[in-house]
Amino acid sequence: MSKQAKTLTTAELRRVLDYVATRKHSARNRAILLTTHYAGLRVGETASLRFGDVVDAGGNIRNEVHLSAAQTKGGNARTVFINERLRKELEAYIKSYSPTNPLHKLFYSQKKDSDGFTANTMTQFFHYLYRRAGIEGASSHSGRRTFITNLASKGVGVRVLMSLAGHRNISTTQAYIDVNDDMKRRAVELA
Known part of the structure; x- marks a missing residue:
């Protein structure tokens, strides 16, 4: 890969x-x-x-x-x-x-x-x-991946991201999302 x-x-x-x-x-x-x-x-x-x-x-x-x-x-x-x-x-x-x-x-x-x-x-x-x-x-x-990752980090759902990206498969969109420490910190605060 x-x-x-x-x-x-x-x-x-x-x-x-x-x-x-x-x-x-x-x-x-x-x-x-x-x-x-x-x-x-x-x-x-x-x-x-x-x-x-x-x-x-x-x-x-x-x-x-x-x-x-x-x-x-x-x-x-x-x-x-x-x-x-x-x-x-x-x-x-x-x-x-x-x-x-x-x-x-x-x-x-x-x-x-x-x-x-x-x-x-x-x-x-x-x-x-x-x-x-x-x-x-x-x-x-990089611009495309940054766009998708930034929206995901702001809570935009993967189905909306999939549509914005023009993907036909949700797993393709999920592969674009780069998880970072800030996203993980915000996530654990929701617990």
């Missing part, structure tokens, strides 16, 4: 965000990173997002993003809910990048005339981002 991606602490996520702030394309990179951490999207789903999937005709960030079957790993369409923190991040990002064609990718790549990131190039992006920020064991799946 392969090793699971690292779940980031708040301090580690801050460290990555601080690193992103010092680099080119910081608004885009921050939005990509936080899309995985605040919405739990897979890297392939994040790479597949089109501008019109996330931004309506009036230039507003949608409350819900509908992923088609072609955009998801399991080939099952699903709805992703955008929380207020992610909405603010995406609003800041689209101030610096707003294509005229809603079919253009939401996240442009280094070659702005290209079709944006692929799942593979975005996976590489995360590999180098975490490595350069000094976060060991983190990968393109």
